[in-house]
Amino acid sequence: MEKKSSNWVAIESESDPDERYAKELEVAVKAVHVACLLCQKVQEDLIFNGDGGDVQAKDDNSPVTVADWSVQATVSWILSQAFGAQNVSIVAEEDIEALSKSNATTLLSSVVKTVNDSLSTASTFGIQPPPTPLETAQVLEAISRCNSTGGPTGRFWVLDPVDGTLGFVRGDQYAIALALVENGEVVLGVLGCPNYPMNKEWLNYQNGYRRILSRLSKSSSEGWDGKGCVLYAKRGSKKAWMQPLVNGDEGWVWPNSARPIKVSAIDNPVLATFCEPVEKANSSHSFTQGLAHSVGLRNQPLRVYSMVKYAAIARGDAEIFMKFARAGYKEKIWDHAAGVVIIQEAGGVVTDAGGRPLDFSKGVYLQGLDRGIIACAGSSLHEKIMRAVDASWNSSSL
Numbered sequence: 001m002e003k004k005s006s007n008w009v010a011i012e013s014e015s016d017p018d019e020r021y022a023k024e025l026e027v028a029v030k031a032v033h034v035a036c037l038l039c040q041k042v043q044e045d046l047i048f049n050g051d052g053g054d055v056q057a058k059d060d061n062s063p064v065t066v067a068d069w070s071v072q073a074t075v076s077w078i079l080s081q082a083f084g085a086q087n088v089s090i091v092a093e094e095d096i097e098a099l100s101k102s103n104a105t106t107l108l109s110s111v112v113k114t115v116n117d118s119l120s121t122a123s124t125f126g127i128q129p130p131p132t133p134l135e136t137a138q139v140l141e142a143i144s145r146c147n148s149t150g151g152p153t154g155r156f157w158v159l160d161p162v163d164g165t166l167g168f169v170r171g172d173q174y175a176i177a178l179a180l181v182e183n184g185e186v187v188l189g190v191l192g193c194p195n196y197p198m199n200k201e202w203l204n205y206q207n208g209y210r211r212i213l214s215r216l217s218k219s220s221s222e223g224w225d226g227k228g229c230v231l232y233a234k235r236g237s238k239k240a241w242m243q244p245l246v247n248g249d250e251g252w253v254w255p256n257s258a259r260p261i262k263v264s265a266i267d268n269p270v271l272a273t274f275c276e277p278v279e280k281a282n283s284s285h286s287f288t289q290g291l292a293h294s295v296g297l298r299n300q301p302l303r304v305y306s307m308v309k310y311a312a313i314a315r316g317d318a319e320i321f322m323k324f325a326r327a328g329y330k331e332k333i334w335d336h337a338a339g340v341v342i343i344q345e346a347g348g349v350v351t352d353a354g355g356r357p358l359d360f361s362k363g364v365y366l367q368g369l370d371r372g373i374i375a376c377a378g379s380s381l382h383e384k385i386m387r388a389v390d391a392s393w394n395s396s397s398l
C-alpha cells in the first residue's frame with residue numbers, strides 16, 4: 001500500500017478521467033463474473049444435488065461454505081495475476097483457520113477443486129488460467145493473502161466473497177461484492193447478483209425465491225442463462241451499469257453488453273418500496289415498520305438477503321434501503337463498499353442516520369456509524385426518511 005504514494009496519484013489525476021481505473025474495473029468485473037458462475041454451480045449442487053459441501057458455522061454462528069472460500073481464493077488469484085501479488089492489498093471476510101484444521105481435509109479438497117474448476121473456465125472472460133491446477137498451498141495462500149486491514153491511505157480491494165451466505169445456503173439471493181478503495185474513498189464497485197435477473201419480476205420475494213429456482217431448468221430460455229446480473233460503477237462518473245450474467249457456455253464471447261441503470265424517480269414515500277435484511281437479528285424490523293407507518297409507506301417491505309438490496313435501489317426496483325443493526329454491532333466495510341458507490345453513481349444517496357457518508361477509511365469496520373444505514377433513490381426521499389428516523393428514534397427501544 002505504501003507504494004501507492006501521492007506521486008502515483010498525481011500522475012493518474014493528470015490523465016483522462018475516463019481512463020482512470022479502466023484496467024482495475026475490467027479485471028474486477030471479469031473476476032466477479034467468474035465468481036458468480038462458481039457460486040451458481042456450488043449453490044446448484046447444494047440445493048438440488050445435496051453435495052455442495054458442508055455448511056460450516058463460524059464462531060458467531062454465521063454460516064460459511066465452500067463457495068465463500070473458493071470465491072475469495074479465485075478473486076484473490078485473478079487480481080494478483082493481473083496486477084502482481086506485491087501490488088495487491090485485499091480486505092476480505094474469510095480466513096483459513098477452519099480450513100487448516102486437521103479434520104478439514106475433505107472441505108479443503110473441495111475448495112481446491114472448486115477453485116481449479118472455476119479458473120479452468122476463466123478463459124471465457126479473457127482471463128489466462130494457471131498453467132497447471134493450483135496446489136492446495138497456493139489456494140490457501142490466495143485466501144490468506146486477503147489480510148489487509150484497510151485504512152485511510154493507499155489502495156486496497158474490499159471483497160465479500162459471498163454476501164448473504166444465509167440466503168446462499170437457503171437457495172435464495174446472495175451477492176459477490178468487490179470494491180476498490182483509494183485514500184479512504186470507494187472508487188470502484190462491482191456487485192455480482194447470480195440470482196437477480198435483469199427482469200425485476202423475478203424478485204417477487206413474497207413468493208419465495210427457492211420455488212422460482214426450482215421451476216427454472218438449465219435448458220429453459222428464460223431460466224439459468226438469464227437469471228443473474230453484474231452491476232458496476234466508477235466513482236464520479238455519474239453512471240452505473242448492469243450486465244447480464246451469462247453462463248459461459250461454448251460459443252459465448254466476452255465482452256458482455258452492459259446497459260446503464262438509474263435509481264427510481266419516485267420521491268413520495270406513499271409510492272415507495274423499502275428493502276431491508278431478511279433476518280430480524282440483522283436489522284430491527286419493528287423500528288422500520290413503525291417508521292414505514294409514520295411516513296405512509298404502503299408497500300410491503302422487500303426482505304432480501306445480501307447486497308442485492310443495494311442493487312435493487314440502484315436498478316430502480318425499490319426506493320429505500322434501511323439497516324438498523326442492534327446496538328454494539330459493528331458494520332464491516334465489505335458489506336457495503338461496492339453497493340454504496342453503485343447507488344451513488346446511479347443517482348441515489350447513501351448515508352448513516354445522521355446524514356454522514358459511510359466512512360471506509362477507518363479499517364475493517366464502518367467506525368462512527370450513527371444508528372444505521374439509509375440509502376434512497378434521491379435526496380428528497382432521503383431527507384424525508386432521515387426526518388422520520390429522527391422523529392421515531394427516541395421512542396424506539398433501539
Ligand SMILES: Nc1ncnc2c1ncn2[C@@H]1O[C@H](COP(=O)(O)OS(=O)(=O)O)[C@@H](OP(=O)(O)O)[C@H]1O
Nearest residue numbers: 162163164165277278279281282304305306325329
Ligand atoms: N447481528 C448482525 N447484525 C447486522 N449484520 C450482521 C449481523 N451478523 C452478521 N451480519 C452481517 O450481515 C450480512 C448479511 O446482511 P443481510 O442484509 O444480507 O442480512 S439478511 O441475511 O438479509 O438478514 C452478513 O454478511 P455475510 O456474512 O457476508 O453473509 C454479515 O456480515
Ligand SMILES: [Mg+2]
Nearest residue numbers: 160163164335
Ligand atoms: Mg456480507
Ligand SMILES: [Mg+2]
Nearest residue numbers: 093160162163
Ligand atoms: Mg460474506
Ligand SMILES: [Mg+2]
Nearest residue numbers: 062063093165
Ligand atoms: Mg459471513
